[in-house]
Amino acid sequence: MLALERKKILHHIADLIDERAEEIALCECWDTGQALRFMSKAALRGAENFRFFADKAASARDGQQLQSPTLMNVTTRVPLGPVGIITPWNTPFMLSTWKIAPALAAGCTVVHKPAELSPLTARILCEIAHEAGLPPGVWNLVNGYGEEAGKRLSEHPDIKAIAFVGESKTGSMIMKQGADTLKRVHFELGGKNPVVVFDDADLDRALDAVIFMIYSLNGERCTSSSRLLIQDSIAEEFQARLVERINSIKVGHPLDPKTEVGPLIAQEHFDKVTSYFEIAKQDGATIAAGGEALGDEGYFVRPTLFTNATNQMRIAQEEIFGPVLTAITFKTEEEALELANDTQYGLTGFVWTNDLTRALRFTNQLEAGMIWVNSENVRHLPTPFGGVKASGIGRDGGDWSFDFYMEQKHIGFATGQHKIPRLGA
Numbered sequence: 001m002l003a004l005e006r007k008k009i010l011h012h013i014a015d016l017i018d019e020r021a022e023e024i025a026l027c028e029c030w031d032t033g034q035a036l037r038f039m040s041k042a043a044l045r046g047a048e049n050f051r052f053f054a055d056k057a058a059s060a061r062d063g064q065q066l067q068s069p070t071l072m073n074v075t076t077r078v079p080l081g082p083v084g085i086i087t088p089w090n091t092p093f094m095l096s097t098w099k100i101a102p103a104l105a106a107g108c109t110v111v112h113k114p115a116e117l118s119p120l121t122a123r124i125l126c127e128i129a130h131e132a133g134l135p136p137g138v139w140n141l142v143n144g145y146g147e148e149a150g151k152r153l154s155e156h157p158d159i160k161a162i163a164f165v166g167e168s169k170t171g172s173m174i175m176k177q178g179a180d181t182l183k184r185v186h187f188e189l190g191g192k193n194p195v196v197v198f199d200d201a202d203l204d205r206a207l208d209a210v211i212f213m214i215y216s217l218n219g220e221r222c223t224s225s226s227r228l229l230i231q232d233s234i235a236e237e238f239q240a241r242l243v244e245r246i247n248s249i250k251v252g253h254p255l256d257p258k259t260e261v262g263p264l265i266a267q268e269h270f271d272k273v274t275s276y277f278e279i280a281k282q283d284g285a286t287i288a289a290g291g292e293a294l295g296d297e298g299y300f301v302r303p304t305l306f307t308n309a310t311n312q313m314r315i316a317q318e319e320i321f322g323p324v325l326t327a328i329t330f331k332t333e334e335e336a337l338e339l340a341n342d343t344q345y346g347l348t349g350f351v352w353t354n355d356l357t358r359a360l361r362f363t364n365q366l367e368a369g370m371i372w373v374n375s376e377n378v379r380h381l382p383t384p385f386g387g388v389k390a391s392g393i394g395r396d397g398g399d400w401s402f403d404f405y406m407e408q409k410h411i412g413f414a415t416g417q418h419k420i421p422r423l424g425a
């Protein structure tokens with residue numbers, strides 16, 4: 001299909017998402033337990049992902065002219081072919097659009113396998129795509145378990161690449177499953193992201209951001225700042241203010257507009273998150289807020305803060321993936337950097353300081369794919385999204401998405417001036 005036609009259909013998909021945004025948001029809350037106030041934005045962001053890549057579709061094939069004395073070298077990009085997209089249960093709608101939009105803009109066909117725990121909005125999205133005029137067979141939805149459907153997809157010889165969002169250990173499995181067919185992979189994996197607050201920071205804004213980045217979306221968020229590294233001179237006061245705010249976070253039904261934190265996704269995940277309350281105590285940390293389930297029904301947990309923690313504790317090293325924050329104090333910038341980098345992960349990092357030189361120095365050495373200074377995670381679509389270390393392979397966003405979903409192709413046109421070696425002449 002011509003890029004301009006793809007562009008038209010992708011815009012149409014975006015418009016139809018907008019029309020059904022309320023329905024999508026309701027389904028997403030119902031499916032995941034994440035609060036309506038955040039999910040309504042997720043639907044609109046999903047539409048934006050389609051618009052952004054729709055506008056880029058026409059230039060996806062643009063390559064470079066790399067001149068040499070005797071050849072006119074042209075580099076173009078062609079669609080990779082059918083790609084598999086495997087997505088997790090957290091913010092499933094937004095994350096699916098984030099993968100599918102660039103794949104379609106690039107000219108690939110897609111087989112999408114959403115997470116078994118939250119498949120509802122993937123179906124709506126598929127309906128929208130067909131209503132928008134996407135030809136049959138271009139966008140395919142396969143529901144199923146990871147070990148069956150996901151495994152088959154990543155092993156399938158016709159699938160050229162797997163774009164995967166999920167746990168680091170699943171990524172490693174997919175890599176093995178795809179090895180026989182030499183799959184190209186793009187992985188967005190877990191994180192144990194630090195938010196570093198220095199004593200010269202704007203502490204009111206830092207407080208808002210720290211709370212938002214771990215308790216919104218139930219803490220079930222890959223980019224969440226789940227490790228607070230706080231300078232010891234301000235730790236006591238900052239932690240006291242944190243506790244006060246955490247204790248007034250509204251936990252409740254995800255469809256209640258007042259709700260800020262909803263129930264966790266499922267029993268297994270609830271068991272995992274709550275098990276860390278005991279682990280924290282055994283390791284000698286203090287439970288400064290929360291640390292228990294809320295009520296006897298549903299998978300509600302109280303937003304939790306662990307203090308007096310060290311970076312060696314499991315609560316500081318393992319991705320809990322719930323509304324649970326671990327606070328660790330530091331004295332010097334060097335110590336903060338060491339603590340921040342002392343993890344297997346490297347997805348995001350957040351630095352709060354008003355000292356520009358320090359911000360430059362610190363971010364330069366911080367091991368993370370995405371870093372924000374004096375800000376929460378604000379996604380800007382043209383910028384690269386992804387992690388280092390166990391947090392991922394490859395980047396999404398802007399032109400980086402096309403590097404993944406397309407094959408680079410070189411064509412050299414000789415100007416007839418160079419000497420061709422004459423064998424057997």
Ligand code: NAD
Pocket residue numbers: 086087088089090095113114115116144145146147149150151154165166167168170171173174177187188189190191221222223319321347387391392
């Ligand atoms: P998961 O790895 O358990 O599952 C993700 C998907 O992989 C699901 O669709 C699942 O069915 C499938 N899957 C499972 N086993 C498979 C296999 N053997 N072969 C192929 N597919 C398989 O992850 P989850 O629990 O659904 O999601 C939470 C995780 O996702 C967290 O670790 C979180 O940090 C990560 N995440 C990362 C990002 C990011 O951008 N880095 C974004 C969101 C979530």
